[in-house]
Amino acid sequence: MPGLAAQIERYSVVIAIGDVAVRLNTIDADFLQLLHKRYAGFVSAEAQAEFDFDVELLPSTFRSPDVDLSVTLRSGRWVLDRGDFFAEWEPVARRGIIRQTANPYSIDAVLRIMHTLVLAKQGGFLLHSASAIRNGKAFLFAGVSGAGKTTISRLAPMDATLLTDEISYVRKRDKDKDYVAFGTPFTGELAKLGENCSAPVAALFLLAQGAENRIEPVAAAEAGRGLLANMLFFAEDQELVHWAFKAACDFVDRVPVYRLTFVPDARVWELIT
Amino acid sequence: MSKKLYVARCPRIAARKLGEETLVMAAQGSTLFTLNPTATILWQAADGVTALGDIVERHICSEFEVNLEEAIRDAEAMAQDLARHGILVISEEPIASRNSPAQEQRR
Numbered sequence: 001m002p003g004l005a006a007q008i009e010r011y012s013v014v015i016a017i018g019d020v021a022v023r024l025n026t027i028d029a030d031f032l033q034l035l036h037k038r039y040a041g042f043v044s045a046e047a048q049a050e051f052d053f054d055v056e057l058l059p060s061t062f063r064s065p066d067v068d069l070s071v072t073l074r075s076g077r078w079v080l081d082r083g084d085f086f087a088e089w090e091p092v093a094r095r096g097i098i099r100q101t102a103n104p105y106s107i108d109a110v111l112r113i114m115h116t117l118v119l120a121k122q123g124g125f126l127l128h129s130a131s132a133i134r135n136g137k138a139f140l141f142a143g144v145s146g147a148g149k150t151t152i153s154r155l156a157p158m159d160a161t162l163l164t165d166e167i168s169y170v171r172k173r174d175k176d177k178d179y180v181a182f183g184t185p186f187t188g189e190l191a192k193l194g195e196n197c198s199a200p201v202a203a204l205f206l207l208a209q210g211a212e213n214r215i216e217p218v219a220a221a222e223a224g225r226g227l228l229a230n231m232l233f234f235a236e237d238q239e240l241v242h243w244a245f246k247a248a249c250d251f252v253d254r255v256p257v258y259r260l261t262f263v264p265d266a267r268v269w270e271l272i273t
Numbered sequence: 274m275s276k277k278l279y280v281a282r283c284p285r286i287a288a289r290k291l292g293e294e295t296l297v298m299a300a301q302g303s304t305l306f307t308l309n310p311t312a313t314i315l316w317q318a319a320d321g322v323t324a325l326g327d328i329v330e331r332h333i334c335s336e337f338e339v340n341l342e343e344a345i346r347d348a349e350a351m352a353q354d355l356a357r358h359g360i361l362v363i364s365e366e367p368i369a370s371r372n373s374p375a376q377e378q379r380r
Binding site for chain 2: 219220221223224225228233236238241242245246249252253
């Protein structure tokens with residue numbers, strides 16, 4: 001009987017970060033536009049995606065944004081809950097739902113969490129660090145807020161390609177066991193999306209600001225501590241904690257880690273080649 | 274020292290020797306500990322069936338020039354400290370093997 005049932009249009013966008021493609025489905029054309037704008041440069045033309053999420057938009061009176069994040073595994077399903085969103089995701093089925101208001105911050109948080117969960121078992125991780133490619137090699141600059149991630153990004157020379165000023169994406173390449181850093185759309189103070197490209201990781205620098213530019217090697221255990229302190233990690237799941245710990249230890253076994261003390265001027269990049 | 278003590282690594286602990294030190298992470302709370310070289314020796318030898326005194330004699334006194342009794346006292350204090358943090362179990366009896374071997378790798 002025509003006229004009794006209206007067909008609801010469904011829109012999709014595939015966002016590929018770190019070569020992991022996630023399809024987001026919505027019935028809201030304005031939200032689709034928002035996603036295209038927010039993840040410009042990371043929107044994939046490929047129809048195929050590893051993971052599928054239906055995004056259900058809720059009224060602005062959703063819940064208090066002050067509710068703390070919890071990430072738990074319940075009956076084989078990840079449940080991500082924070083004041084501004086609720087998401088469920090079945091890793092086996094590779095499908096999930098996200099309930100949130102129409103804003104880019106909630107979906108950003110869900111994507112970051114989802115990627116940390118995916119990467120953990122593969123030996124990869126997201127890291128609070130700026131990263132850039134120079135001479136075909138990726139360099140990571142890790143540190144807490146105020147350590148200098150934005151500053152080192154802002155000082156990057158023309159021949160450096162900025163991958164991110166805030167959250168680096170590191171994957172282990174199975175073939176030769178080395179690590180690759182990818183660009184991310186996760187921005188910090190610079191508010192500039194990283195370039196969507198990748199390169200093998202040549203070094204991790206633990207940032208410190210000081211009176212002179214200096215690079216010093218870091219002992220293995222200190223390197224591990226420094227890396228773990230800056231890794232994004234959300235779940236209290238025992239198995240996942242072990243995977244994340246192993247990922248960090250494997251990384252510092254393989255990649256040189258240094259302390260980079262620097263004064264905020266462009267000459268610091270003379271040390272990074 | 275009156276009684277023999279036995280020490281075993283706690284299950285649900287992730288550990289890795291990096292250089293001369295060992296990083297240990299408890300799954301609960303994701304708490305990270307760093308064991309110094311001496312604690313690392315103790316940790317590696319804590320199989321639950323070798324008495325702490327024997328571990329000290331075999332692995333610590335042979336490595337460092339220390340008096341055995343003094344070294345055992347220090348090791349007991351260290352083991353108590355690790356036990357308080359939930360990463361080592363101490364018993365006056367041998368501890369049944371219920372641990373999966375800690376991940377260890379030399380750098």
